[in-house]
Amino acid sequence: MKLPALLALASALVLSSIAGAASAQDIELGKLKISAAHARPTVPMQPAGGAYVTIENRGDNPDTLISASSPVAASTQIHTMRMEDNVMRMREVGKLELPPHARVTMKPGDGYHLMLVGLRQPLKSGERFPLTLIFENAGRTEVMVSVDEAPGR
Structure with a gap:
């Protein structure tokens, strides 16, 4: 992806995704709780x-989100967005470490998110799609992701 297109995409994600909305589905996978997809x-x-989830590690041992996939995209990557030198920078991180008794809340504009690359069709408000998450220790699970507008629109 060329730099101008990547910057436009990052801007679109930030501007169109001001706040997260919770999903009614919570998944328990070993000592992990996955919610708000x-x-x-x-x-x-x-x-x-972008797709966003909250992952809570309720166990005494660390775990790692090592990959994700969805039929709505050619690939799904674990990304982070951070403000560096007054510029919002997005980069693929490959994995997401989950320390014991910690919670990671993916959210637009700052922190982690799952980048759905090569969308096969637009994501439409009111629809849902499956997202598979694979963890190093806890294994694999599927969550249903709700597509919804940012509040205040």
Whole structure:
């Protein structure tokens, strides 16, 4: 992806995703609790979108989110967004470490998110799609992601 397109995509994710909405689905996988799986609608021809979940490690041992996938995209990558030198920077991190008794809340604009690359169709408000998460120790689970508008629109 070329830099101008990547910057436009990052800006679109930040601007269209001001706040997260909770999903009614909570998944228990060993000592992990996965909740609040959601995504924002995309526009036609948008090549990528973001998905967000909250992962709580209730155990005494660390775990790691090592990959994710969804049939709505060609690939799903674990990304982080951080403000560096007054510039919002997004980068793929490959994995997400989950320390014991810690919670990671993925959210738009700052922190972690799951980048859905090569969308096969637009993500439409009111729809849901499956997202598979694979953890180093806890194994694999599937969550349903709700597509919804940012509050206040």
